[in-house]
Amino acid sequence: MSNSHLLEVKDLNKSFGGIQAVNISNLTFENNVLTSIIGPNGAGKTTFFDLISKFQSFDGGEILFEGKDISNSQPYKIARMGMVRTFQLTKVFDRMSVLENLMFAGSSVRNDSFFYSLFKFGSQKDNEKELERKSYEVMEMLNLDNMAKSYARELSGGQKKLLELGRAIVKNPKVLLLDEPLAGVNPKLAEQILEIISNLIEEGKTVLMVEHNIEAVMKVSERVVVMAEGEVIADGAPNDIRADQKVIDAYLGSGNE
Amino acid sequence: MKVTSRGVITILVTTLSLGAVYVLNPGSATRLMFSLLTFAGIYGLAAIGLNVHFGWTGLLNFGHAAFMGMGAYVTLLLIPHAAGREGEVTTTGLPLILAIFIGIASASLLGLLLGLPAIRLRGDYLAIVTIAAAEIFRLLVRDLEAITGGVYGIISYSDALQKYRPKIIDSLLVDMDISVNQTWVGVIAWLCIFAVLLLLKRLNSSPWGRALRAVREDEDAVRALGKNSVWLKLQSFMLGAGIGGLSGILLAFNYGSLQVSTFVPILTFYIWAIMILGGVGSLSGPIFGAIVFWVIISETDKIAEIIFENANGQQLAGVRFALVGLLIMFLMIYRPSGLLGKKEELLLDVK
Numbered sequence: 001m002s003n004s005h006l007l008e009v010k011d012l013n014k015s016f017g018g019i020q021a022v023n024i025s026n027l028t029f030e031n032n033v034l035t036s037i038i039g040p041n042g043a044g045k046t047t048f049f050d051l052i053s054k055f056q057s058f059d060g061g062e063i064l065f066e067g068k069d070i071s072n073s074q075p076y077k078i079a080r081m082g083m084v085r086t087f088q089l090t091k092v093f094d095r096m097s098v099l100e101n102l103m104f105a106g107s108s109v110r111n112d113s114f115f116y117s118l119f120k121f122g123s124q125k126d127n128e129k130e131l132e133r134k135s136y137e138v139m140e141m142l143n144l145d146n147m148a149k150s151y152a153r154e155l156s157g158g159q160k161k162l163l164e165l166g167r168a169i170v171k172n173p174k175v176l177l178l179d180e181p182l183a184g185v186n187p188k189l190a191e192q193i194l195e196i197i198s199n200l201i202e203e204g205k206t207v208l209m210v211e212h213n214i215e216a217v218m219k220v221s222e223r224v225v226v227m228a229e230g231e232v233i234a235d236g237a238p239n240d241i242r243a244d245q246k247v248i249d250a251y252l253g254s255g256n257e
Numbered sequence: 258m259k260v261t262s263r264g265v266i267t268i269l270v271t272t273l274s275l276g277a278v279y280v281l282n283p284g285s286a287t288r289l290m291f292s293l294l295t296f297a298g299i300y301g302l303a304a305i306g307l308n309v310h311f312g313w314t315g316l317l318n319f320g321h322a323a324f325m326g327m328g329a330y331v332t333l334l335l336i337p338h339a340a341g342r343e344g345e346v347t348t349t350g351l352p353l354i355l356a357i358f359i360g361i362a363s364a365s366l367l368g369l370l371l372g373l374p375a376i377r378l379r380g381d382y383l384a385i386v387t388i389a390a391a392e393i394f395r396l397l398v399r400d401l402e403a404i405t406g407g408v409y410g411i412i413s414y415s416d417a418l419q420k421y422r423p424k425i426i427d428s429l430l431v432d433m434d435i436s437v438n439q440t441w442v443g444v445i446a447w448l449c450i451f452a453v454l455l456l457l458k459r460l461n462s463s464p465w466g467r468a469l470r471a472v473r474e475d476e477d478a479v480r481a482l483g484k485n486s487v488w489l490k491l492q493s494f495m496l497g498a499g500i501g502g503l504s505g506i507l508l509a510f511n512y513g514s515l516q517v518s519t520f521v522p523i524l525t526f527y528i529w530a531i532m533i534l535g536g537v538g539s540l541s542g543p544i545f546g547a548i549v550f551w552v553i554i555s556e557t558d559k560i561a562e563i564i565f566e567n568a569n570g571q572q573l574a575g576v577r578f579a580l581v582g583l584l585i586m587f588l589m590i591y592r593p594s595g596l597l598g599k600k601e602e603l604l605l606d607v608k
Binding site: 077095100114168 | 483601
């Protein structure tokens with residue numbers, strides 16, 4: 001039964017010094033769906049991402065990814081299983097080139113290994129060529145190809161968001177957890193990012209995204225989960241959410257755009 | 258190789274420093290030069306190892322002296338030597354080359370053992386733990402007199418290396434007041450630097466080197482991309498420690514007798530100064546850093562003598578430290594990227 005869900009969260013709770021950050025009794029995510037998680041500041045959205053990617057440990061509960069319990073796993077193992085996250089505050093490798101950022105993301109564990117690198121076993125050269133080709137493909141998609149050899153820290157804030165998204169794409173996971181991919185990004189670029197996300201869904205990937213841009217969320221999401229004070233207060237199709245009185249009170253406000 | 262202004266300045270500074278040795282020491286300059294270049298080779302090698310830790314991976318290792326000591330002690334105890342107060346002689350031992358490899362491996366292993374509990378610490382915390390661990394190592398070696406010779410040290414081991422000394426060194430240096438033993442160690446040190454640099458150049462441009470740099474930049478992002486950052490850091494720690502171990506072995510052969518007091522924290526700080534001087538993150542920077550550093554160390558006495566006419570030895574030593582301190586301060590203010598470091602990749606952010 002649990003095998004039918006891609007990601008399943010049961011009785012998950014986490015508190016910081018008595019303040020409840022996340023308390024979710026049951027939440028499941030299905031394959032190939034774009035789900036947005038919205039809610040007021042401090043609702044526990046990013047903490048929820050931290051918990052399911054195990055960047056933070058939790059007080060109680062269970063997380064199943066493709067039916068496997070990942071509650072006691074480690075961040076890098078979860079990423080290897082196919083669930084890759086980005087960060088609210090972008091974490092690019094500043095003093096590495098844009099190309100290196102992407103190639104590192106796509107490189108396999110074996111390709112990265114010490115002895116493989118020391119003896120340069122024949123296939124490593126081919127691997128690297130293939131990685132470079134893939135990275136350029138992604139850079140073209142993100143309009144970063146003219147910055148390939150620049151240090152990542154020379155990018156603008158929006159471009160760093162793109163690079164982080166690009167890294168996740170090169171990594172080619174099943175699930176992408178995107179933490180505010182549109183924050184601090186100009187409208188035109190935001191449009192572009194949304195298109196890339198939609199394409200990911202078309203390619204069969206699953207995307208969970210935390211985002212404050214309601215207009216965008218309502219437009220592209222198939223499902224919207226609303227959190228407030230650590231709990232899920234609403235969960236459904238965008239139109240239902242828009243009409244939900246609890247959501248209007250807690251987050252959207254009576255103006256409701 | 259592309260000629261850069263950094264490269265030109267580096268060559269110029271190095272040449273000028275060596276020139277200064279001739280100006281300040283009429284008569285004894287050549288002898289001094291051989292000794293200086295040997296020390297520079299050995300310390301430079303240690304700085305290259307430290308650069309793998311800090312320059313590549315961003316690990317603040319302040320216990321490099323312990324890795325050097327580990328290499329030295331393990332190797333010497335495996336070859337014929339005399340140790341302790343009574344100078345108890347051990348005439349049997351492993352072939353030198355095997356002992357050296359075991360010494361290097363032991364230093365790496367110490368890196369792993371120290372790294373396992375400590376490497377999850379970040380920044381300054383790792384620095385504190387490594388400096389403490391190095392002191393524990395030194396005190397253990399001092400107190401385990403039955404094995405290590407304690408404060409009495411180890412002697413009579415140089416033959417194991419010197420018996421391989423090519424005749425050409427003796428015939429070239431005949432009638433010159435230059436130590437052939439030291440010259441042979443110096444030649445080996447510079448050959449080791451050459452070999453280690455070739456190895457590191459290969460690794461630096463490889464996916465493994467790229468992964469270490471990524472760890473240096475942001476560990477969270479590394480983990481989020483499915484890479485085991487702890488294991489990468491441990492590997493870096495082991496490689497740098499091994500290079501440090503090799504440097505320690507050469508240092509022991511250069512001295513001819515091994516004292517535990519060689520591996521005090523100041524040794525680690527000298528290595529740090531060399532790395533910063535040469536340029537953090539630069540592959541060959543430590544070599545030039547080491548030469549310039551040793552010129553400064555050996556010539557500050559002369560400069561101090563010029564400034565203060567009737568100073569005694571102790572006072573001169575104090576002036577030396579003051580001048581070295583000044584040098585590091587000026588470097589941090591005016592050229593924090595060192596001789597060969599890239600400004601864009603500057604790792605020591607000085608505000």
